[in-house]
Amino acid sequence: MTELPVKTILPRLRQALEEHHAAILTAQPGAGKTTVIPLALRSEPWLKGNKIIMLEPRRLAARSAAAYMARTLGESAGGTVGYRVRMDTRVSEMTKVEVVTEGVLTRMLQHDPALEGVGLVIFDEYHERNLHADLGLALTRQCQEVLRPDLKILVMSATLDAEPLSRLLNGAPILESPGRTYPVETVYAPKRPEEELEQAMARTIQEAMRAYEGDVLAFLPGIREIRRTERELGQLGLPGHIRVAAIYGTMPLDQQDEAIRPSAVSERKIVLATSIAESSLTIEGISIVVDSGLQREPSFSARTGMSRLITVRISKASAVQRQGRAGRLRPGVGYRLWSAEEQAALPEFSRPEIQAADLVPLALELAAWGAKTPSELQWLDQPPAAAYEQAVQLLELLGCIDYRGITEHGRRVHELGIHPRLGHMLLESRKLGLEEPASRLAALLQERDLFRASLGTDLRLRMDILEEQASGNLVRSSDIPDREALERLIRESRHWLNTVTADSPRRTAGGRGSDDCGILLAFAYPDRIGQSRGGGKFLLSSGRGAFLPGQELMSGAAYVVVAEADDQGSDGRIRLAAPLTEQELYSHHRSLMKEEELVYWDQSRRGVRAEKKLKVGAVTLKELPYERPSYELVAAALLEGIRRQGIQLLPWSKQSRQLQERMIFMHQHLPEWPDASDQGLLDTLEEWLLPYLSNQRSAADLQRLHIQDLLLGLLSWEQRQQLDQEAPTHVQVPSGSRIPVDYSRPDAPTLAVRLQELFGMRETPRLGLGSVPVLLHLLSPAQRPVQVTSDLESFWEHAYFEVKKDLKGRYPKHYWPDNPLEAMPTRRVKPRS
Known part of the structure; x- marks a missing residue:
């Protein structure tokens, strides 16, 4: 020391x-x-x-x-x-x-x-x-x-x-404190392009052992890579005095102890390890480190609510830690399977797990502590808000917390010391006498999947193997890639069985435990109950899509429960699941079902549709007619339909459109007037239309409405009087004719009138409190425009004589005076005597 x-x-x-x-x-x-x-x-x-x-x-x-x-x-x-x-x-x-x-x-x-x-x-x-x-x-x-x-x-x-x-x-x-005791040389040895990772690791380990004395510690991302590298080393024909050992987190403790024990005097050792050996661990005899530069880390998606292990590059800090294993007891060497340039591009530190992990266990711990939100404690990095909120929602669904904090059920789940999903499943299994299969399922779901390569996605097959092995019926070795890991699973399942039945008599429901796998799994994963969409595709209760990667027995199931899926693409690839029958869903998971009353606008039917849906999250189990929806719901759906399809869904007439245009004109010049534009009316449907809806449920029913009366209802008595004065429907011209005003352009209302009817009128008519001159479209006897003006006086003084010359040639029988301001207006060919 x-x-x-x-x-x-x-x-x-x-x-x-x-x-x-x-x-x-x-x-x-x-x-x-x-x-x-x-x-x-x-x-x-x-x-x-x-x-x-x-x-x-x-x-x-x-x-x-x-x-x-x-x-x-x-x-x-x-x-x-x-x-x-x-x-x-x-x-x-x-x-x-x-x-x-x-x-x-x-x-x-x-x-x-x-x-x-x-x-x-x-x-x-x-x-x-x-x-x-x-x-x-x-x-x-x-x-x-x-x-x-x-x-x-x-x-x-x-x-x-x-x-x-x-x-x-x-x-x-x-x-x-001062640095490491002994110096460690760094050797950059990038993987060759044609090599697999395991081939490069085996080759580099062999080269390092030829060049340097001592034992080797090799870092690999996971167990799969450890096993493959072990096979590659075996194919290289290592001398008999070289022993290969492995260290990873789920190994039995006695095997971990064996791996870190010093080598015999005449022996050399290669230790293949995950990042478990990165720190706080001295493996005697190690003077060579070979580092793949990779590690596994959990990645949680708040979008899908699913976690998965991903392989990532390590940080510079981790590279230093790993290399330091070679300098604990003597000078050493560290081989890195990447280049110096790649080293410079590595992140300084690894991402904190709190930023990428499933936060459901954390949320339950805080609830048990009495904290309503993470902000009540001090953190180096705050838990991500989206992932934490999703964790809280799941705990509420499991009945572990409510608006007051942790529930009594939540405290029992917390005391189990297992993921809340599995803890909830274990406690619920007691009500059904399914403690044994639930304990096996909990053990399977806590650990890495031993059978992925051989048994597909069906959890029932794994349950059967575990049950047979636990009962003493030896399973074929081909079905068990790692018998020691299987024994560890059996020990784990016994531990959970003893824990969950410690204070109650053990019961059994009979039959094979795998028969109830879907029932139990739905307790743990209520957000991942999947309804078939055909072809091995499912809609999960979370709203996420998922699919089975190949043709399996479950592909034709009406319902499945997904324990594990990846986060790739629009639909996740199912990795572990079990089928669930509709009867099982109704019998054991009725509490998850919510009746949803839907009253909505059906665009294809151009009307309001009312129905009831029995749902588990996003999954619809049944659809029923909704016989008597409330007036408020129907009216709201009707208004939504008008907003979606446009104001033209209402029964507009020529007169109601003209009234609308006149009101728009007044609003433009007097902003205190209501906005009667199409968008303005859509924005205020609740104010002017809703009070007049009674039994209408479709576009056809809406045709009974009188839009003109409804628009006038927006105006006060004074505004109605002002509307007639300042935006009249017609203007009387000198000939005595009442000419309709076109308000389709609110900035320039238009009057289309024959030129002869305006003889004697000096000034242009003005509207909107005298602020807006009418745009006059002066017409020939054949009702064709010959001039457009908003300054009538100027027209008489200047343009009239050119127009007169043209019109007199085309319409010689008509009256074309030399002085239009003193002439008699007429609607006829010539004025009466």
């Missing part, structure tokens, strides 16, 4: 924690912070005899760190140093340093918000920014501020942007 670089920072760290409520320690890989710091601080006076809780992101790292610290004290785990991980606990009354995984800390805080007996909480490898780390820090901060001002917080990381974290912790001091 004394040789590790982090020891030099201990005096400053002790002082920082004595003087402040929190501190941040950044230390490069190999500095020893995980195993040195907790032991060095366990007897500090400010702890007041309380213990230290240290969080590790992964179970393997937590157990390994606890075991190492215990050995340095000459003890075994469970004494001064202990650990708590899922389904494995070693602590005692002597324990002063307790290493836990981050989900365990959340549980501890939920059961004891004051964290009595704890003096310091250490968040190790915080740079990984998983969801439980952010949640644990937010809850611990509130505990510190509200209940435990004496509680200390220490955040440790090798690669971290510390300034934002310091601000979150009210200016916590930032301490930096």
